Amino acid sequence: MYWTRTLIPTTRETPAEAEIPSHQLMIRAGLIRQVSAGVYDWLPLGWRSMQKICAIIRQEMNAIGAEEIHMPALLPAQLWKRTRRYFDYGPLLFRLADRKEAEMILGPTHEECVTELVQAYVRSHKQLPLTLYQIQSKFRDEARPRNGLLRVREFFMKDAYSFHTSLESLHETYQAMYGAYVRIFQRCGVPAIPVEAQSGPIGGDASHEFICPCDSGEDVIVRSEDGSYAANLEQAGRADGGGRTLADAPAAPPGELHKIHTPGATSIEPVCRLLHVQPRQMIKTLVFTVNAGESRQWIVACVRGDHEVNEAKLRKVVGNMEMAEDRTAREAGFVIGFVGPHVVNRVQARLVIDPDALMVPVAVTGANEADWHVTNFNWKNNLLAARCGDAVVADIRNVTPEDRAPNGAKLTFHKGIELGHVFKLGTKYSDALGATYLDEKQQSRSMIMGCYGIGPGRIMVAALETRSDSDGIRWPMGIAPFHVVITPIKYEGRSKDIADRLHIELQERGVDVLVDDRDQRPGVKFKDADLIGIPLRIVIGEKSLSGGQVELKRREEKQAILVALENLADTVTNLIRTNV
RNA sequence: CGGGGCGUAGCUCAGCUUGGCUAGAGCGCUUGGUUCGGGACCAAGAGGUCGCAGGUUCAAAUCCUGUCGCCCCGACCA
Incomplete structure (x- = not known):
């Protein structure tokens, strides 16, 4: 294919809407064009690569x-x-x-x-x-x-x-x-x-x-x-996600549940700041629902303050639930932002406790009252004595870097x-x-x-994300739009004849060849060749041609090598075969 | 869906706060010339419904309302 016969709209500048490297490069190299949000045209270079991937x-x-x-x-x-x-x-x-x-x-x-x-x-x-x-x-x-x-x-x-x-x-x-x-x-x-x-x-x-x-x-x-x-x-x-039961809850230390005013503090972080406690001393309580037809069941999930609920794990315990809608939960009596585990004493709900939340002996948690939290919360004292029956202990949180893999290795x-x-x-x-x-x-x-x-x-x-450099794309050979770009310094006279001949010769060997036949200065051609990232580049210029040679350069290497014209097709096909 | 930002030439953007006469720059494009091994230079040009609709005003790219589109963070999703 000849550059002037196809459509390769490269741009020097990066479009404003592209943030990640692959996106920027796909637009700059003329692989794709956005038609609307999340919908794209595939231009010739991008489409060639796509077809190779599909093949x-x-x-x-x-x-x-x-x-x-x-x-x-x-x-x-x-x-x-x-x-x-x-x-x-x-x-x-x-x-x-x-x-x-x-x-x-x-x-x-x-x-x-x-x-x-x-x-x-x-x-x-x-x-x-x-x-x-x-x-x-x-x-x-x-x-x-x-x-x-x-x-x-x-x-x-x-x-x-x-x-x-x-x-x-x-x-x-x-x-x-x-x-x-x-x-x-x-x-x-x-x-x-x-x-x-x-x-x-x-x-x-x-x-x-x-x-x-x-x-x-x-x-x-x-x-x-x-x-x-x-x-x-x-x-x-x-490693230690299972095995615990309610009976493992730490013994009740002395001390009463203590209400404390926390205006506007609806999440872990502000509460910690206000009360000078660590997230790991808190119990995070989230409300989910299971909707089975007309009936609705409430799920109250508790994890330690520094942990995140893993909905997939929770789903395995309680069935297909979803995060409760704010308004309906409030109507049912959940003071969203200030919910504590003991809400189940007031609202009919199924309680699921993560083992790590269970092991917090004295916790800070929501008071089930707007703008109030409680300190000195203890599972045995404040909850389980009354409602042991419906609660379950299960791994319902995301792992963290402090956890160990099931086999005990570091994560x-x-x-x-x-x-x-x-x-x-x-x-x-x-x-x-x-x-x-x-x-x-x-x-x-x-x-x-x-x-x-x-x-x-x-x-x-x-x-593109894993292989590109500051000059542009570096296609893996297997999915490159072209294997080779031929760049005549001037597309005229002897250089043109050789470029055209190589084009045919390589194509006959099944090599995908792009000839940069544009009337452009060499610098422009080199920059574009790097940007569109064709793995092999053949430069045809007077310098080496006088010795019957052309330059062959791999995109990932700085230096070109000189190859005699008669050996070129063999050298190129070998490189293609041995490079992925 | 919540929060934030942006729509001005093919692209990147200035102008908008404080309304004013012919709407600008760089890149790209066209023509001519000089250049020619890593994004050249000179000259002349083409190219605009200022997203769209309505309003305020003597006057709107600029102010107001609505609307559409796009981007980012989050939520949602696999």
């Missing part, structure tokens, strides 16, 4: 026996109502109506669609296992799209779905996927750490995320120092970008949509499913 994904999917299909992005709402996700997915779901007022959605994921497809044609255990995948646009009406391609409303996703007659078969495919994912990220040249993620209905090791460690990431992963344990923050367990925290997710689904969708098969004994059974997603756009973001 790698396809090869690895096909290699483990997954078969590509394509499903629509536009889906009938009806299908999603059958699994209730139409209601459960919330405002993240794009909803629209067609001209007949029929409700439609834009798919944020395709479990319903693929399960419905499979139930239509697969009836026998002889047809299973089966793995189908697609690479396709997904739509999510994100509350706040941000950070360029990191969080967007329309994006590509590779989503694969597998169907099985047994957990063993599911596990086999899961392992194959896991292996394929490792190879995909490796071939794309981005680091990706598999971490334990929330496991859903099957439990155990049923879910892994692949995270690229990077400061711009929105996820937090926790690793043990010895590298043997890695999980996302939501999932991360700790480290990293931010990262989620690139992919493998997940054992179970029978949630096959049950809801009737995806059943007949087994050898003519028994009808629900298929067991797994699902496996990758965000190709995020792979690109991760590559």
